[in-house]
Amino acid sequence: MKFLERWVDTITHPPAFGLDISDRTAKFIQLAKNKNGGFDIAQFGEMEISEGIVVSGEIKKPAELGKLLRDFRDADGKRVRDRFVVASLPEEKSFVRVIQLPKVKLQEVDSVIKWELEGNIPLALSELYFDYEVLDPVANHLDHYDVLVTAFPKSLVDSYVAVLKHEGFVLVALELESQAISRAVIEDPGGKEAVIIVDIGATHTGFIIFGGGSMIFTVSIEVGGKDFDEAIMKGLGVSQEEARNLKKNIGLDRRFKNGVLFEAMVPTLSVIMDEIKKQLWFYRDHAEHRHGIDPEIRRIILSGGDANLVGLEKHLSLALKKEVVVARPFVKILNKEHATLPPLKKSDIIRYTTTVGLALRGAGY
Ligand SMILES: Nc1ncnc2c1ncn2[C@@H]1O[C@H](COP(=O)(O)OP(=O)(O)OP(=O)(O)O)[C@@H](O)[C@H]1O
Numbered sequence: 242m243k244f245l246e247r248w249v250d251t252i253t254h255p256p257a258f259g260l261d262i263s264d265r266t267a268k269f270i271q272l273a274k275n276k277n278g279g280f281d282i283a284q285f286g287e288m289e290i291s292e293g294i295v296v297s298g299e300i301k302k303p304a305e306l307g308k309l310l311r312d313f314r315d316a317d318g319k320r321v322r323d324r325f326v327v328a329s330l331p332e333e334k335s336f337v338r339v340i341q342l343p344k345v346k347l348q349e350v351d352s353v354i355k356w357e358l359e360g361n362i363p364l365a366l367s368e369l370y371f372d373y374e375v376l377d378p379v380a381n382h383l384d385h386y387d388v389l390v391t392a393f394p395k396s397l398v399d400s401y402v403a404v405l406k407h408e409g410f411v412l413v414a415l416e417l418e419s420q421a422i423s424r425a426v427i428e429d430p431g432g433k434e435a436v437i438i439v440d441i442g443a444t445h446t447g448f449i450i451f452g453g454g455s456m457i458f459t460v461s462i463e464v465g466g467k468d469f470d471e472a473i474m475k476g477l478g479v480s481q482e483e484a485r486n487l488k489k490n491i492g493l494d495r496r497f498k499n500g501v502l503f504e505a506m507v508p509t510l511s512v513i514m515d516e517i518k519k520q521l522w523f524y525r526d527h528a529e530h531r532h533g534i535d536p537e538i539r540r541i542i543l544s545g546g547d548a549n550l551v552g553l554e555k556h557l558s559l560a561l562k563k564e565v566v567v568a569r570p571f572v573k574i575l576n577k578e579h580a581t582l583p584p585l586k587k588s589d590i591i592r593y594t595t596t597v598g599l600a601l602r603g604a605g606y
């Protein structure tokens with residue numbers, strides 16, 4: 242994504258840490274190459290962000306975010322001293338889409354892409370950074386090119402860059418959250434399998450269709466863990482803390498209190514499921530374009546904190562008749578011999594998917 246490269250400080254750098262800023266949390270991981278050619282976790286940490294500082298990915302209070310980042314500490318309470326960083330931009334605001342372009346028209350690619358963006362993003366072209374990449378065809382003999390188009394609002398990129406630079410960070414790379422997630426989650430990037438990654442975070446759920454070595458489409462909805470929490474509070478008349486505990490410990494287990502908890506969570510779950518269905522259909526309907534890649538999405542890969550919900554995989558696989566798996570974001574690190582696992586709870590590992598993807602890039606993966 243070249244439009245993001247203009248911000249990057251092109252100097253040689255030690256492994257940079259990955260920094261994932263969400264609305265209510267920021268997380269970082271720094272990897273170090275080990276003697277065996279793999280990576281170890283050098284440092285990692287997480288901090289809470291109070292409500293209102295970052296809203297739907299927009300930095301509303303830059304000075305306060307800066308102050309938090311200045312005092313970022315790792316899991317042992319040590320202040321983060323390294324300055325080199327790979328950071329992500331919020332998925333809510335990004336545009337990612339593969340479009341088809343007749344071969345003869347490659348010289349017109351600019352105007353086709355502008356047309357596509359104007360029809361899909363409610364912002365003037367002058368307010369966007371955008372970029373495109375002609376994808377390597379999975380099958381040759383195509384009469385057209387597949388072109389990956391990415392775009393992001395200028396003002397937002399600028400605001401992330403400003404806060405990070407103001408705090409003395411050196412930006413080694415800036416990328417879309419979906420890019421980082423794909424890097425961490427896709428175990429065989431060159432494969433022909435088409436998958437959908439569903440990242441269920443506290444405030445939003447991101448959907449990434451990936452196949453043939455590239456992202457094909459992404460979308461994000463403003464529904465996430467907080468909606469489960471609120472529905473449980475209302476439905477069962479409990480406090481926020483109790484609601485979270487019920488969600489984490491009982492989840493989608495229908496046997497609990499005659500299914501009242503399950504019933505409370507169903508509306509939120511349905512919104513997420515309906516979006517997956519829509520994407521499965523959309524992909525199938527446009528499969529004639531996916532030369533060589535699976536004509537159907539074969540697997541659903543879950544990530545984000547609410548992917549921990551007890552019974553979620555089973556529920557989705559029965560309802561959608563697809564294989565559903567939970568992502569293993571540390572696989573690319575741990576595949577290597579003698580790599581050490583981070584001292585994280587199993588349920589926390591999946592919350593670090595984006596951060597792992599960023600850290601992998603920072604370590605030169
Ligand atoms: N064991 C668990 N079972 C169910 N949900 C869990 C569990 N552990 C954490 N969560 C939920 O995960 C969510 C946080 O996940 P994550 O860290 O991926 O979100 P985030 O990246 O901060 O948010 P976003 O990306 O939406 O801005 C919260 O809703 C939390 O309640």
Ligand SMILES: [Mg+2]
Pocket residue numbers: 263442443545595
């Ligand atoms: Mg997240």
